[in-house]
Amino acid sequence: MPELPEVENTAKYLRTRIKGSVIQSVDVCWEKTIQNCAAQSFKRKLRGVQILEIWRRGKFLIFDLGDLRTKKPLFMLAHLRMSGSFRVSESKEASKKHDRVKFTLDKGEYLSFHDIRKFGRLYLVEDHNKITKNLGPEPLSDKFSPELLKQTLNRRSPLKALLLRQDLIAGIGNIYADEALWHSLIHPLQPGCTLKTAECERLHQSIREVLKEAIVNQGTNFGDKVVEYGLHQPSVYGRSGKPCRRCKKAIRRIVITQRSSHFCPACQKLKKRVLSDYS
Numbered sequence: 001m002p003e004l005p006e007v008e009n010t011a012k013y014l015r016t017r018i019k020g021s022v023i024q025s026v027d028v029c030w031e032k033t034i035q036n037c038a039a040q041s042f043k044r045k046l047r048g049v050q051i052l053e054i055w056r057r058g059k060f061l062i063f064d065l066g067d068l069r070t071k072k073p074l075f076m077l078a079h080l081r082m083s084g085s086f087r088v089s090e091s092k093e094a095s096k097k098h099d100r101v102k103f104t105l106d107k108g109e110y111l112s113f114h115d116i117r118k119f120g121r122l123y124l125v126e127d128h129n130k131i132t133k134n135l136g137p138e139p140l141s142d143k144f145s146p147e148l149l150k151q152t153l154n155r156r157s158p159l160k161a162l163l164l165r166q167d168l169i170a171g172i173g174n175i176y177a178d179e180a181l182w183h184s185l186i187h188p189l190q191p192g193c194t195l196k197t198a199e200c201e202r203l204h205q206s207i208r209e210v211l212k213e214a215i216v217n218q219g220t221n222f223g224d225k226v227v228e229y230g231l232h233q234p235s236v237y238g239r240s241g242k243p244c245r246r247c248k249k250a251i252r253r254i255v256i257t258q259r260s261s262h263f264c265p266a267c268q269k270l271k272k273r274v275l276s277d278y279s
């Protein structure tokens with residue numbers, strides 16, 4: 001599932017390819033992809049608008065659109081969820097079986113939203129805050145300090161569950177939560193409120209380093225062709241049973257709030273457990 005680094009790279013790719021392009025027409029092949037308006041209205045509103053900028057907030061891609069007719073601000077937001085991805089091509093024939101929405105652009109280009117599992121969503125709004133207002137701070141922003149992280153994590157839930165909450169920190173998902181915890185030698189089940197200041201500083205640094213490195217590596221290749229260009233190799237995520245890259249002990253996998261968590265039982269000792277219903 002694409003997280004901050006993968007979405008960041010998608011935004012970069014789209015900026016290079018289609019910033020400034022004008023949408024000539026839209027084909028909606030799977031209507032449920034369009035989340036907050038009818039497919040007909042989505043198609044009508046997007047016809048003739050220019051793509052001014054493409055950026056990321058949390059795991060959302062945000063297209064700033066210039067509506068030349070109404071002059072009103074317009075934004076298309078995309079959440080890739082499990083398997084969504086965007087591709088730009090120069091021929092309509094290049095479109096694939098699982099394309100859910102296709103945009104015909106000027107200059108003979110096509111943008112397609114490809115999504116095998118159909119969970120990805122596109123939104124059209126006049127104010128992007130309508131969708132993003134509940135997101136927590138960006139972990140790579142100046143605002144995200146060790147003090148803020150400590151304050152944010154001062155809850156009884158396991159750290160892994162807290163790191164996944166988009167209203168607390170935006171953009172981290174299963175992979176990079178596991179990676180950051182492994183790098184900072186902290187057990188995923190440790191309750192957030194038990195973190196010492198030094199541990200919090202370590203976790204803060206690990207979160208930022210792990211995300212920055214993954215961005216440079218163009219994200220993680222999930223082996224399912226969602227981010228087929230990703231070069232990032234996780235240190236712990238998805239390595240259950242394999243030797244820890246630090247101490248060689250076998251990596252373990254447990255389930256926390258219905259999500260797989262990977263950790264090293266030797267490097268990441270559980271210091272204090274408040275909740276008992278996790279195993």
Ligand SMILES: [Zn+2]
Pocket residue numbers: 244245246247248249264265266267268
């Ligand atoms: Zn280890």
